[in-house]
Amino acid sequence: MNELLRAISGDGYVRCTAVATRELTERAREIHDLTPVMTAALGRALAATAIIGESLKDDGASVTVRINGGGPAGSIICVSDSAGNVRGYAQNSDVELPLKVNGKLDVGGAVGSNGMLTVVRDLGAGEPYVGSVALVSGEIAEDFTAYFAESEQTPTACALGVLVDVDRAVAAAGGYVVSLLPGAPVELADVLERNVRDTGAVTSVLNGGDAEELINRVMAGLEPRVLERKSIEYRCYCSRERVLEVVSGIGEDELRDIREKGEPIEVTCQFCDAVYSIAPEELAGKTE
Numbered sequence: 001m002n003e004l005l006r007a008i009s010g011d012g013y014v015r016c017t018a019v020a021t022r023e024l025t026e027r028a029r030e031i032h033d034l035t036p037v038m039t040a041a042l043g044r045a046l047a048a049t050a051i052i053g054e055s056l057k058d059d060g061a062s063v064t065v066r067i068n069g070g071g072p073a074g075s076i077i078c079v080s081d082s083a084g085n086v087r088g089y090a091q092n093s094d095v096e097l098p099l100k101v102n103g104k105l106d107v108g109g110a111v112g113s114n115g116m117l118t119v120v121r122d123l124g125a126g127e128p129y130v131g132s133v134a135l136v137s138g139e140i141a142e143d144f145t146a147y148f149a150e151s152e153q154t155p156t157a158c159a160l161g162v163l164v165d166v167d168r169a170v171a172a173a174g175g176y177v178v179s180l181l182p183g184a185p186v187e188l189a190d191v192l193e194r195n196v197r198d199t200g201a202v203t204s205v206l207n208g209g210d211a212e213e214l215i216n217r218v219m220a221g222l223e224p225r226v227l228e229r230k231s232i233e234y235r236c237y238c239s240r241e242r243v244l245e246v247v248s249g250i251g252e253d254e255l256r257d258i259r260e261k262g263e264p265i266e267v268t269c270q271f272c273d274a275v276y277s278i279a280p281e282e283l284a285g286k287t288e
């Protein structure tokens with residue numbers, strides 16, 4: 001099951017949020033027909049976006065993550081909200097690259113490292129908060145670590161992983177973000193560093209274990225207490241009304257063309273591949 005857990009150490013100085021996202025990553029793979037390297041790229045981004053979305057408390061608030069490193073993947077866009085709904089897509093889902101020398105999928109090669117990671121927190125009212133960092137490697141976890149270091153101003157480690165099976169299905173996926181809170185004793189940084197190292201690859205823990213197992217390993221010896229546990233899923237909110245709104249926002253010339261042709265247009269939702277057929281008369285037009 002897809003789950004998000006938020007925990008704090010017994011002394012209150014270490015917090016960790018972990019997610020298990022195999023099913024929702026598999027859903028993304030099915031919708032977008034992702035190649036293995038793109039399953040790993042989008043899957044890692046979805047896991048991190050789910051973790052950031054957890055910090056949104058208000059209904060209607062959402063977080064949008066955009067990653068573009070100039071690689072063949074193009075832009076990767078992920079959206080999450082406080083209710084645990086996550087969705088995303090990559091501009092190019094069909095990227096195929098040779099494995100790296102260590103036998104791993106070349107996510108950094110697909111994403112590229114010449115670009116930015118941008119996080120937009122839309123709290124539902126007022127101007128959204130926008131933060132961005134230059135990509136470190138395009139491997140995504142390192143890039144989010146850099147983002148957290150800058151935006152949270154506290155020592156933070158982020159690990160993400162997607163294990164793709166030989167039949168291309170997702171065998172395991174998820175990740176965690178662990179950070180030291182202000183005032184933490186300096187020795188704690190060493191403990192965390194050792195724990196993160198001992199935890200090893202996220203997918204080897206999640207291949208059999210769950211998000212709680214991740215928390216227990218990353219916070220070993222720190223008496224973790226789970227503060228929140230919620231299910232998360234891949235869900236798109238697109239609707240005919242929203243699609244109409246977006247299409248009506250294109251230029252007046254394009255709208256006139258559509259009306260003159262008199263034929264329905266098909267609009268595909270990038271997040272879930274739902275197809276909407278819009279009749280020309282449905283499009284609001286400004287009278288001339």
Ligand SMILES: [Zn+2]
Pocket residue numbers: 236237238269270271272273274
């Ligand atoms: Zn949709």
